[in-house]
Amino acid sequence: MKEKFKKVDVTGIVALSFMLLLFVVLTSVEFANFYQFSFVAVLFGLALYMFLKLELTNGDPIVPIGLLKDRSVLGSSLANMFGSIYMFALLYYFPVYNSTVMNLGTKQIGIVLIPSIIACSVSSVLSGLYMKWTGKYLLFAIVFSVIGCFGILLLIVRTYPFDLLVIPARFELYYLVVIPYFSFFICVQL
Structure with missing residues (x-):
């Protein structure tokens, strides 16, 4: 059982969840000013970058990014x-x-x-x-x-x-x- 769990891409799951959470916040929250929106947009961009980097370097990714080519x-x-x-x-x-x-x-x-x-x-x-x-x-x-x-x-x-x-x-x-x-x-x- 431990061997199967070691193949689970936990970091990819966490990164995907965080990125999608930021995307939902970015697209559905009405921000008080442009700076708050910019801050969340930059966080989303960083989360997307980290997610892609993690998935491209992982042996068993949760989302095989290479297939999208x-x-x-x-x-x-x-x-x-x-x-x-x-x-x-x-x-x-x-x-x-x-x-x-x-x-x-x-x-x-x-x-x-x-x-x-x-x-x-x-x-x-x-x-x-x-x-x-x-x-x-x-x-x-x-x-x-x-x-x-x-x-x-x-x-x-x-x-x-x-x-x-x-x-x-x-x-x-x-x-x-x-x-x-x-x-x-x-x-x-x-």
């Missing part, structure tokens, strides 16, 4: 990261918006999300059928990724408070997330 691995990692950001933004932003700004209860939020759930199912089936019929997916994935980005922009424009001057109509809540969900699940199936 391969374009396929880097591309798939970035696509996975941005897809996860996209999906978590949809999963949390819209229900919280409905709860806090639109004052909907949990049952009403669930009812508002029914069209997006149907869109998820339909898009998964349609993308599978498209792949079976054509065998091509690159242009299809690019088109639906762009459509999904426009859907997210529409969602943000219609729900961003602007001092609460822009409040979407009740029926808009039913379709605002359908396009982003639809395009995401099409791209995930490909």
Whole structure:
């Protein structure tokens, strides 16, 4: 057991955790002045540097940085990261918006999300059928990724408070997330 534990990159885990903590603080805290922001940004830069240095010199790194030199691995990692950001933004932003700004209860939020759930199912089936019929997916994935980005922009424009001057109509809540969900699940199936 001790031999297996010796292979665990504890310093890499601590360095990664500290770097990610600084990243979260840097991106989510509203700083009182520019100097505090600069201090945390410099700390983040140092933590990133130390993490990369530790991972490149370790025999069994927690994150094998050398793999990111391969374009396929880097591309798939970035696509996975941005897809996860996209999906978590949809999963949390819209229900919280409905709860806090639109004052909907949990049952009403669930009812508002029914069209997006149907869109998820339909898009998964349609993308599978498209792949079976054509065998091509690159242009299809690019088109639906762009459509999904426009859907997210529409969602943000219609729900961003602007001092609460822009409040979407009740029926808009039913379709605002359908396009982003639809395009995401099409791209995930490909």
